[in-house]
Amino acid sequence: MGHRYRGGRTAAVVLGWGLVGAQIVAQLVGMGRLARAESGDGHAGAPTVTVRVDASQVLAKTNPLLFGINTAHWDQTIFPGTAPEALLTANREVIRKVRESGVTILKYPGGTAADYYVWNDPRNPAADMDTDELVLLARAVGAEPWIQVNIPAGPEVAAAWVEYTNNIHHYNVKYWELGDEEYGSWARGHSSPEVYAARVRQFVQAMKAKDPTIKIGMSVVGFSGYQDWTRRVVRLAGDVIDMVVFSFYPLEPGQESPQAFVQAADKLQPQLDYIHRILREEQPSRADDILVMIGGWNTVSANPSPLVEAMPNALFVARMLAEMQTLDVDGANYWAVHNPPGPRGGEYGYLKAGTHEPTYPWYVFKLFADHWGDTVVAAESDRSWIKAYASLKKDALGTTLTTILLNISSGRTETVQLVTKGFEAGRYSTWILAEGKKGEEWPVSEDGRVVLPPFSMVVVKAAQKPRAGDYVRVFPIGQQASSELAGFEAAQVTDRDPNTRWSSVMGAGIDPQWLSLDFGFPVRIAKVVIRWEAAYATRYEVQLSGDGQTWHTVAKVEAGDGGTDELVFPADEARQLRLLLEERADRRFGYSIWETEVYSQW
Template sequence: MALPQRPVGPARAGRPRHLARTAAALAATLALLSPFGAAGAASATEQDAPTADVDVRVNTQASLGRLSDTARGVNAAVWDSHMNDPEVAALMKTADVGAMRYPGGSYSDIYHWETHTAPGGYVAPGTGFDAFMGTVRATGAQPILTANYGSGTPEEAAGWVRYANVTKDYDAKYWEIGNEIYGNGHYGSGWEHDDHADKSPREYARQVRAYATAMKAVDPTIKIGAVLTTPGNWPDGVVGDGDPGDWNRTVLSEVTDVIDFVSVHWYAGGSDTTADAALTRLTRLPGELREVRNQIDRYAGADSPSIGIALTEVNTNTGGARLTARPNGLFAADAFMTALENGVFNVDWWNTHNGPGEITTVDGETDYGDMGMLSGGSCTGDVCQPAANTPFHPYYGMKMTSELGTAGDAMVAASSSAQEVSAHAVRRRDGRLSVLLINKNPDAARTVDLEYAGFIPSAATPEVSRYARGDSDITDVTGSGASASQVTVPPYAMLTVTVTPQPGTGPGASAAGAPGTPKLEAVTDSTARLSWEGAAGATRYLVQERDGAHTRLVGETTGTSVTLRNLPPGSTHTVNVLAADAAGRISAPSDPLTFTTGTPPDAACALTFHRDTSWGNGFVTTVSVQNLSDTPITGWTVDWDWPTDGQSVSSGWSATFQQTGRHVRVTAPEGAGPLAPDGASTASFGFVGANDGPNPDPTSFRLNGTVCSGG
C-alpha cells in the first residue's frame, strides 16, 4: 500500500497400527529416521573449532513445500520512470525474480490500462503495459496484474485479459481484483479509491464474482485473486455496520468457488520503527499466514488446497522505518523465506524503486528513507541517492534467497537456538542441501553448530556465499574455514552454506520416489484419515508428524492411506509422508498437510465462544457453557489454550480469570449455583481480550477437565 514519495501522488498507495517387519528392515528404517542418519553423526567437528553459541538443526525429512517459479517477486509502479530501464531486467534476472506486480499498489484502483492514465495521480512516460511486459519477459518472470476495482468495471478488466492473452499472447496468469479495498473508508480510514456507492465487503464479494465471470469468459485458464486483510492487522476483526462479519469472513464466505488465490500484504509496522524492531516482528508472520489458511479452510473446505496465498506487498514499514540500509537486507531475506515456508506461493517486495524520504544514518551508512530495492537516483534536499538502479541492501537480501534455492527445490525445516540467528534450509533437486543463516546481531559474530536429520554430509568442503559489511555483492567465501558442521556468521550478515550428501545416502539413493501430498479424507475429534498418491518403487509408506525441526513416526502402511488415532480433540498436526523402497531406503518427503481435529459430538458439556466485537488488537467475547451430563456440577472451571502467543484476557466479568502462558482457566464466581444436568441451565461469562498478531479462536474447551462440544 506504500506510495512513492517522488513524484507526489495521492497521500497513500500503495497413530495407527504398525505392520510387522524384520529386525533388519526396522534397523534400517530407524537409522534413516534418526537425527543424524545411518552414520550416527552429522559430521565431526574439528578439534580446534571454536565453541559454538548457536545450534541450528535441519531436518530434510520435514518438508515445508516447494519453491514455486513465482516465489520471488517485486512490485512495479506506473509512476516510476525507471521501471523499464534495461538494468532492472538484468538485476532481477540475476536475483531469480519470477514475478513482477503491476501497475503499483493503490494506483491500481485509479489506473486504466487501455489509456495508460490514472486520474488524480502521476503516470510516468514509458511505463505502459506493453513496456512493462517487455521488462517481465526480459527478466524471465510472470506478471501479477491488479485489475482496477476502485474506478473500473468487470468489462474493462475483461478487455485487459483479452488484450494480454489473446491479442498479445502474454499468457498473464495471475489477476487480482483491486488492491487494498478494505481501505476504502468503510471502516473509517480511507486511502483506497473506490467509486462504488456500497463499500462493504459483501459488495466487494459480489463484484469479485462479476469480475471473475467476465475475465474467465475471455480466458478460463487465468487465476483470480481476492483481497483479504492480514489477520492481526487492522481492520481484521472489525465488523462494519450492517455486515454479517469482518472483511475476510464476509468475502471468503461468498467467493471461494470463483477464486484461485487470495492476496494479503504485510508490513512490520508498530510504533517502534527501528530496524531491529522490524526484524523481531517477523516472528508474527507465520501465525498470521496460518490463520489466513485456516480461514480459507473454513469456507472452502475440500477445495481449500486449490486456493493459494500470495503476499503481494511486504516491507519493514509504511511509516517510519522506510529503510535502504543493511538491516532491511536481512529483513528481506528473512521475510521472503519465512513467508514461503508458511504456505505462500509468491512474495512481492514493495517496491522496485520508491523514492527518498527522511535521511538518517543506520549502521554507519546513509539511509535514504526509501522502500525500494533499487535506487531511483533522486534527492532529498542536498542529499542524493546513488545512480539510478544501484541496488540497495534489500535487493541483496532477496538475491541471497536465490543462493538458497530455485523453483522446484524443497524447503525443509530448520530451527535455531538463538532468536537473533534465523535459519532457513532447502533440499536441492540434485540432492545438495543449502542452509541460510542470518545474524541479526549488529555487534557480535555468532558461531553456529549445524546438526542434520535425514541427511549425512560428505567430507567435501561446502560452498559458502556471504553478504556482510564490506561486501558489495553476494561474495563466494568457499574455503574460508566453514565446514558442514560449523560456520561463523559475521555481525549483521548472511551466509548460505551448501553441502553435498555422502555418496549412497539421501533420497537420491532410494528407488522410491516422493509420495504425493497427503489429503485429509475425514477427521473427527480423535482420528484423521489421510490418503496420498503413491510413489514408484515404494514398498511401504511412513507418516511423520513435524514439531519445528523435529519429526516422529506416527503411521505406517503398505497402502496409500492411513488412519491416525488417539489424537487430542481440537489439536493441530502437520504431517509428511515418505516412501521406503525394498531395501528400506527412504525417499524425499511429500509436501506437508496441516489439519485440526474437532470436538466430540457426544460430549458431556457444550460451550459457545462468541466474538461480540473486535477492533484489530482487541476484542470482547461472551462464553456460555452447559452441563449435558445427568448429574449437576457444583464449582465449575473452564479451561482453554490460545492458539498464538499474542492473545490474552485483559479483564472479565461473571467469573474469575487466570492466564499462564497461553493457558486460560476460568473459575465460577463465589456463590454461583450448580450447573443443572441435561442442559437445563447455562453459565455465562465474558471478557475483554487483547491480541498482538493473529486472533484465532481456541479449538478446544474443557469443563472440569472434560472436553466440550462446540466452540
C-alpha cells in the first residue's frame, strides 16, 4: 500500500545531536612524555591521546542478552503488597529506574536463594516477589524472565513451575537454570559432579515434558577446580542441556583496590576459553549449540566494600558490557537490582537498598541503554589506560556512531582526539560519568576532542555528516489542523511515536480538511512521508508557504490508497508545509495520520 512519487535518492540522515561546548580553554602542563589537560570544566586543549574508530570494520552485532540483571524473591521493595495487590502497591520509582537502565533479562529468585525458595510453598511471605510479580516486572521493564529452580525440592516441583508459567498462564518463560553454583559447598543442593549430572538429566526430562521449547542450563565453573567439575558434568550431562552457566566474581574480599577493580575484566577471557575448550573436548557434536551464559557477575565474590557502589566498579561494569560484545558469551546477568549492605558497608545492588538511589554502576547501564548502537565496530586507543569501544546505530532518523571512552587511570587527565574512518562525523554530543558527575552533558570540540578526567567514562555520539543530495529530517515547532479530536491532536503527527496519531472530525460535509506544520524559519523541503491510519485521503495536495497565507502546491495525489506515501519533489524553500486533504477513502470517517515526516535536502 502507499506510493512513492517520483524517483530519486531517499536515504534519510539526521543532522546532528546538538553541539555541547565550543570554547577551548584547557591549559596544558607537562607530565613525563605526555601533556595533561588541566581544565576543570572539561573544555579540550591539545590532544594527548588518539582514539581511532573504523566504522567499516564490523566486529559483531550487539547482543541484547548481555544486559541482564539478577533480582530476588526476598526483595520486598518492588511489590511490597500481596500478589493480588501488585498493580496497586508496586513501587513505580524502582520499576522506572530498572526500565531506564535497559536491562533485558531478569534472573530470579536470587543466586544461592534458588535452592531454598520453593515457588509454590503457601508459607512464603506474602510480601515476597512471587512468579506472577516477576513476570509483571519483566513486562513492565521490557525484559525476559529467567528462572532458577530448587535442586533439593526435586524435579517434580520444577516441572510444576514450568507447567504454571508456560502452560497455565502462558508466560512463555524461556530460560531455566538448575540451581546456582552447585559445585560449591555453600550451595544447599551441592553434590559430587556425578550426582549433579544425574539430577540434571532427571530435571531436564521432567521440565521438557511440560514444555520442550525451554532452554535449560546447568552449573559450571571457568577453571579446573572443584574436582574438575566442569569437565565431569559436561561429559555426563552435556548431551541434554541447552546452556552452561557460570559465575564471574574475579576478586576476593581483601583484594579490592581501585586499580584492581578497573583491571578485573581482564580475567573473563581465560574463563571463557576454558569453558569452550571443555565443551569442544567433551561434547564435540554439540559444542556450538550450547549457550555459554554468565549467571551472575560483579567484582567481589562476597562482602563487598563501598568501592562496589563507586566509580572504580562503574568502570569495571562498563568494560564488561562493552567487551562481552566481542567475546564468546551468549548472555550475562549483573548482580543485582538490590542487595542490602554487608558487614563491610558496601552493597551489590545498582539501586541502593532502602532509598533506591542509583549507584554509579546503574548510570553505566543507562548510558549504554541510551546510546549504544546495534553494530559493534573497531576502536583502538594509543594509550593502554584509555579504553575505547564503538558502535553504529541505523534507524529511520539516520546513522549515528557512539564511542565509549574509559579513563582507568587514577591520576591522569587526558584529552582524547577522536579519529574516524568509514564515517564522516557531523556534530558531536557527549556525556560523562565521573566522581560527582552522573551522566550529564560534557564539552566536546567540533573536531572530536574531549577531556577525560581520572576514573571517568565519556560517551561521544556523532551523527553522520550529510552529503550533497542526502535527505535530512526536519522537525516543526508547531502543528495546526482544521479540526482535531480530543486525544488525537495535530501535535501527535510529528511526535515520532508510532502509537499516536492525528484525527480530524468525522461525518458528511467536512471536506476539505488541512494539517499544517510550522518549522520556525525557512528550510529547503524536498520530501514528505505520510503514514496513514485506515482513514486515509484518496485525493490531496502538499503545499508550501513562506508566510502561512499564500500557498503553492508542490505535489498532488489523485488516487491514494493509504499505507505509506512518499512524495519527492524539487527542493523548495518554505517555512510552512500544509497537507490539503480533499477526498476521503471512507466518508463515514474523517482523516487520520500516524506520522508525517518532512525532509530537507543537502
